[in-house]
Structures are given as structure tokens and as C-alpha cells.
Amino acid sequence: MNEKQKTKSWIQRIDWINSLFLTLTPILAIVLTWAHIRFEGMNWSLMIPFIILYFATGLSITGGYHRLISHKAYKANPIVKLLYLIFGAATFQNSALKWCSDHRVHHRHCDHEKDPYNIQKGFFWAHMGWIMMKAENEDSISHSSHAIAPTEDLSQYPKDLTSDKLIMWQHRHYLAISVLTGLGLPVLIGYFMGSPLGGLAILGFARIVFVHHMTFFINSLCHIVGSQPYTDTNSAKDSPIMALFSYGEGYHNFHHYFQSDYRNGIKWYHFDPTKWLISGLQSVGLASDLKRTSDEDILRAQLKMEHKRLQDKRIAKGQQSGEIEIIEELASKIDHILQQLIIAKRQRNSSRTSHDQKIGQQIQDKIKALHTDLGMLMESWCKKTNSRLKFYVPKAN
Ligand SMILES: [Zn+2]
Ligand SMILES: [Zn+2]
Secondary structure, three states: OHHHHHHOOOOOOEOHHHHHHHHHHHHHHHHHHHHHHHHHOOOHHHHHHHHHHHHHHHHHHHHHHHHHHHOOOOEEOHHHHHHHHHHHHOOOOOOHHHHHHHHHHHHHOOOOOOOOOOHHHOHHHHHHHHHHEOOOOOOOOHHHOEOOEOOOOHHHOOHHHHOOHHHHHHHHOHHHHHHHHHHHHHHHHHHHOOOHHHHHHHHHHHHHHHHHHHHHHHHOHHHOOOEOOOOOOOOOOEOHHHHHHOOOOOEHHHHHHOOOOOOOOOOOOOOOHHHHHHHHHHHOOOEEOOOOOOHHHHHHHHHHHHHHHHHHHHHHHOOOOHHHHHHHHHHHHHHHHHHHHHHHHHHHHHHHHHOOHHHHHHHHHHHHHHHHHHHHHHHHHHHHHOOOHHHHOOOOO
16 A cells, blocks of 8 residues: 555645645635625624634634643643534644644654654645645554544544543544534624624634634744754744744744643743633633643753753864863753752652641752752853843742
């Protein structure tokens, strides 16, 4: 079968259902919106449900398909999960079973042949080309099924997903749920707002196209545009601008390095509506066990990257001086303190559960002392290297 697939021409490999769907939806969005404006006059009040559906369906992909189901970054109430599955289907990006299986393969084989949306094959491939073509090899689940008609061969999917009743319910009824929520609901809302055609055009097709491309950007531009503060072992990039267009997923370098963290933007001011939704759900008791990388681990990763860059620069310049040794020494001292802080904070957490106040106080004093040392060392590091990492120094408490 492989040999046969390899000899197929690119035309034979086109997935016509997916290709037609991705090509016709923008055309329908434009033609139907034009018809709505031409024959009914623009109904601006439709912008309110448009924004609500844009976020409800897009965040169901990022908060539900991605961070909850693919990465298990937190636990959600079954009602929340059900809503994610219903509104996620309305984006026409396939069932969660298929989407999440692909996504795990992307993380496992990022930038390599088995990566379904391998950016090394170019922007268009990573953005949508991979959806429009059939499989090149049997390892990729992605190319073998349609975005609007999932395959029924369940053996290729991860067991934790196939054993989940809600995920399987959505997978089995995917097409009906997608059509009812993605197109039926927009027509119904449009009907109650005086224009079923406007509803279909703007809340249905235009919203599908916008959500498609905003989420497709995560696989394409988020592997092209931005910086690499945590790792350069894969192409994922951090970009605050991309975060604006991808429901907060633009901090993709952080995500590829700390994939089980419920956040992508780690600072409170980082635009990450998916993170805000998850912490909001936690505050009303609908989400729990939010996984969060420690500040120490984040700083360690950043220091490692900065250190690597400095080394590369030095090699490029052919420098050799005592200054380099000072930086090396500082890096190893900071790393040592960060490791001690991680251990001390773990000890503090277990002393809290044992309610031993004396030990708890001793550990707290140790943490404060370590933190003071860390502050001084980081100051030296920043001066010596012109680094901005001082902004990421972990808090003492
Ligand atoms: Zn990625
Ligand atoms: Zn991911």
C-alpha cells in the first residue's frame, strides 16, 4: 500500500472533500454576505453573536481540544467538556479524537517527516495544505481522514481518547453536531434577529473561515514568526502579536517546551484568553488541577537558552576571555540555586500538609535566603550579559 501511495501523483493525493470544503467556505461567506447586504441591508446587530460564537468555538479548540484533551493541562467539569466538544465541532476541524491525535503526533515529531503539519514543508502546507492532501505515509493519521468525515478505524488513536465516552460520542456524531451547531444554530440566531440569511453568512460561514485561519496560524505562523526564549530544538516561536490572532496560543515556544502547562502566556499581561477562560472556570469550580510550570523551571530554561546563544556568539566571534568564565560560573551558580529553590518549595508544600509550623518556618527562611542570593546573582548576570531575564526572577513566596 505504501509503495502504491508513494507512486501516486500529487493530483491523486488531493483530498477532494477537504479541499472543496476549505475552498468553498470563504467563497460562500463572501457571496452570502454580499447577498445579505444587497437584499436585506447589513444587520449590524449580528456582530454581537458573531463575536460570541467566534470566541465560543475558537476557545473550544484552544481550551478544549488543545489544552484539555490533547495535553491534559487541567481537569474540567463534564458539562464544560461537553460544551467544548459541541462548539469545537462547530469549527469544522474534525472530531476531538482525530484533532488531538494529530496534535500529539505534531509535538512528538515536530519539524520531521511524521509531523502532520511539518513547517519544513512550507507555510501553506503547515497552514492548510496538510488537510487538503491524503497520506504520504502510514504513520500520519492526519492525512487519512476527512475534516468533515472522520475515519472509523479506531486502533490508530490513543487509548486514553478512545476510552473517553464524551470524546467518542462526539466522534460518532461529529457530522450532525458540526452541521447543527456550526450552521443550524447561526441560521436560528439569524432568524430570531430578523435575518436567517445574515445568520448563515456571518455567524455560519464567515465565522467558520475566521476561526479556521486563526487556529491554522498556530501550525503555520507560530512556527515562523517570533522568538525562541525557551528552546531552539524545534521551530516553535513566541510572538505576542500571533497571540492576538490565535486566542493566546502565540506563545508557542513556551508551549512546545512546557506542553502540559495550562498557560501559554505566562505573565498576567500576556494576551492569552484561553488561559483566562481556564482560570475563570477554576474560580467558579468548573475546572481543577491546573498544571503550572514553576517559575524556577521557566527561568532555568530561559537561562539555558541565553547561555547557549552567548556561547554561539562567542564561537562566531572567536572570543576567549576571563569574562566568558565569569558568565559560565554565574550560570552554573544560578542553576544550582534554582534547583535548591525547587526542592525547598516542594518541602514547604509537604510541610504545609503535615501542619508542622516550626519546619515550615525554617523552610520559608531558607527560601527567602535562596531568593536573596538568586536576586544578586541575576543582577550580575543581567549586567554582564545585557539580559532582560531579571523580569522573570521567581517570587520568594
Ligand atoms: Zn506547534
Ligand atoms: Zn500543543
